[in-house]
Amino acid sequence: MSFDDSDLISGWRYSATLQLRTPLAYLKRDGEFSPGPQEPPMVGPAESHLPDGTGFNPYGIWVPVIDPGILPPSTSARRATEWGPVRIGSEEERNLISFLKSFRYIVETAEGLDQKLSELKELSTSTPENRKVWGKLKRGGPLFPDSFFISALMSLPGVGASMAQKLYQAGFRTVAEVQASSDGELLAIPGLGKGLLAKVRGGGRP
Known part of the structure; x- marks a missing residue:
């Protein structure tokens, strides 16, 4: 810049x-x-x-x-967020940053997806502020927080939103689980043919 x-x-x-x-x-x-x-x-x-x-x-x-001293700071400046702009310096901004830090700590440190989901559920009701943020995220997508992990499956070559959801619902909830599965298990998923299987075997973000 x-x-x-x-x-x-x-x-x-x-x-x-x-x-x-x-x-x-x-x-x-x-x-x-x-x-x-x-x-x-x-x-x-x-x-x-x-x-x-x-x-x-x-x-x-x-x-x-x-x-x-040259240009007084604006009291109406806003910044983009997960669900829309918030005013810089506002309580809403502070609450969101606090929530995001807690969310990312759980996602990055908890062992296994089940543990992550369990801790995220606790986070959702831990404070009135977190309940409010969680509510906005749920209104933006009823599948949240599962949708966050489903989106990670889209890092697999050739996998879009629909197939990522099918994989997740079939029990393959992480890229590592997909990569560790057999060809037969993946081919049993509706819409996942040999062409997509070859792409999926190409990699993805763990």
Whole structure:
């Protein structure tokens, strides 16, 4: 990211992508401030590239902070989230960040999918704030939180949303479980033929 008016910049603030897919390490750095006009190095590795070849990480960006003596901060600025924009600095934003950190901690540390789902269920009612966030996520997709794990199956080559759901409902709830299954078990799933099986055997995100 470039910003020509460097004399106006007092520093840079890290803004993590407020979505369920964002790893905990990035969420923990949300709000981190780096003083000075020079943009800090990108957080994490480049997972894609812009047309000009610049590396890009989808989990967060550095945002320039303008000297408040020159331009007072906006009280209505918003940022994108899992279900729509929230006002920066609001209680809603703080509650969402707290929830996402807890969600990602469970997803990244709990052993096995059943344990993850059990701990997520506890999280859903642990505080009034978490109940509110959970409710919004459920309204956005009745299958939540299973939908989060179903979407991971879409990292398998050739597997779309419909097939990912079929795999999950058939008991193959993780990429590792799919990869460990026999050809016969997978071919028994309606709509999964030999052509897709060959693609699925090609890999996916564990």
